[in-house]
Amino acid sequence: MKDGRRRFIQEETGIIMYGRLLSLASSSSLTKNNTADGQFLLLEESAGQVPEWIPCADKTNIANQEQGKKHNGYILISANGGLNQQRVAVCNAVAAASLLNATLVLPKFLYSSVWKDTSQFGEIYQEEYFLEYLKNDVDIVKELPSHLQAVDVEAIGSQITDMEIMKEATPSYYIDVILPILQRNGIVHFLGFGNRLGFDPLPPYLQRLRCKCNFHALKFVPKIKKLGSLLVQRIRKYESKLTEIDKQLFGKYMPTYEPAIRNRSLIRPVKYLALHMRFEVDMVAYSLCNFGGGQRERRELQMYREEHFPTLIARTQNISISSEELRISGKCPLTPEEAALMLSSLGYKSETYIYLAGSHIYGGLSRLQPFMQLFPNVVTKEDLLSPEELRPFKNFSSQLAALDFIACASSDVFAMTDSGSQLSSLVTGYRIYHGQGQAPTLRPNKKRFARILTDHAAIDWGEFQRRVRNMIEENQRVTPRGRGRSVYRLPRTPGCMCKGS
Known part of the structure; x- marks a missing residue:
């Protein structure tokens, strides 16, 4: 990172938790670099299995068109959360509208005190493309008809909040509970709609529809595509083979390269790794874990919980569980030190070129410093894009998050520290769906990794490498989506991806 661009990280005191292992990793990292061409390929999915699954x-x-359709009314949705939570809510709403034979009004996005972004659907995604692409699958309009625009949906009992609809509700719930309201009032407003449609049991046509929405119908607006293309161009630094993922993300705004750069001798690794390091203050505080910062850290995190997570405080005030128990059960987010150890144990050397998604690492530069010592070639969008180029995105966190989505999806290897985050989940699924088996993702099992790290005082580096590699490689197996698992993260499922001949 350029020193002038480090203001985004708070200056706080951090504690190095695994000094001995980091020292061993550093010694290993200084050996001859073999990663420029080959290491990224070692962890790809099994090439023999991938062609069996086709988008x-x-x-x-x-199947849905053949059903006798009776129009039952209009569905409004006000999606909460950030970019990725809203994306899931939109696709779930498309499926729910089809299920209920209703017309979906173009989704609205709620303003969040956490995300502080006023962006609406049309400022992130292409409205006309969305409407046109799905027109044969579900009725979608830009606004309610005039006779419904003045209706007080809450007063007539047609507003449904996330508190009133069960998490991952089944189709039968919508038919039994929501449909009567829709038929009676002609309108239903889902307020929030976070994760309110289950993955199983679900008819194949609904599974296909929300996959169609997520992987095909939602295209970023030109403003985001153009800057995302420029960002990827600057990460790669010179001309490289464009992939199917690039085509899906950029369309006509493909990364281009200046002749001076194209003819320059290659001084950087050919490939880059994108890392989503989920170690922001909200995740750290919510985990209830300790991270070696002593009383100051505990006070700071407790104050944050009291302000932002009062329900969590109330739910856990009579529960006694130690940070060590939380960590060994895989409940604690991986620290930057742990992320560095994971990558180093897989063979990535100090020359590895890393794009870091997200910027606000809890604990600041000192917490990130052990990672930077092992992997100094780290860049962020703030490093590669000028303040002038980023100015139109200032104060629009969801639009900035879209740039991270693009850089992660386009990477040669994508690595995460927490598989439960929405960005990591959606990027993983996008790379599986459009990646043609050539877009590997490194996903740790936090519970298993924590058990490996409990031996850090005695384990030798070779044994540590072996155990971490086994953990990661087991997640590279090509398998169908398990029951109840997200189709957005694991699209190898009937209706979403198909088995080829």
């Missing part, structure tokens, strides 16, 4: 969610839902 097919773009097909029209003929």
Whole structure:
């Protein structure tokens, strides 16, 4: 990172938790670099299995069209959360509207005191493309008809909040509970709609529809595509082979390269790794874990919980569980030190070029310093894009998050520290769906990794490497989506991806 661009990280005191292992990793990292061309390929999915799964969610839902359709009314949705939570809510709403034979009004995005972004659907995604792409699958309009625009949906009992609809609700719930309200009042407003449609049991046509929405219908607006393309161009530094993922993300705004750069001798690694390091203050505080910062850290995190997570405080005030128990059960987010150890144990050397998604690491520069000592070639969007280029995105966190989504999805290897985050989940699924088996993702098992790290005082580096590699490689196996698992993260499932001949 450039020193002038480090203001985004708070200056706080951090504690190095695994000094001995980091020292061993540093010694290993200084050996001859073999990663420029080959190491990224070692952890790809099994090439022999991948062709069996082919993207097919773009097909029209003929089964749904054949049903006798009676128009039951209009569905409004006000999606909460950030970019990725809202994306999931939109696709779930498309499926719910189809299920209920209703017309979906173009989704609205709620303002969040956490995300502080006023962006609406049309400022992030292409409205006309969205409407046109899904027109044969579900009715979608930009606004309510005039006779419904003045209706007080809450007063007539047609406003449904996340508190009133069960998490991952089944289709039968919508038919039994929501449909009567819709038929009676002609309108239903889902306020929030976070994760309120289950993955199983679900008819194949609905599974296909929300995959079609996520992987095909939602295209970023030109403003985001253009800057995302410029960002990827600057990460790669010179011309490289464009992938199917690039085509899906950029369309006509493909990364281009100046002749001076194209003819320059290659001084950087050919490939880059994108890392989503989930160690922001909100996640750290919510975990209830300690991270070696002593009383100051505990006071700071407790104050943050009291301000932002009062329900968590109330729920856990009579529960006694130690930070060590939380860590060994995989409940604690990986620290930057742990992320560095994971990558180093997989063979990535100090020359590895890393794009860091997100910027606000809890604990500041001192917490990130052990990672930077092992991997100094770290860049962020703030390093590669000028203040002038970023100015139109200032105060629009969801639009900035879209740039991280693009850089992570386009990377040669994507690594995460927490598989439960929405960005990591959606990027993983996008790379599986459009990546043609050539877009590997490194995903740790936090519980298993914590058990490996409990031996850090005695374990030798070779044994540590072996155990971490086994953990990661087991997650590289090509398997169908398990029951109840997210189709957005694991699209190898009937209706979303199809088995080829």
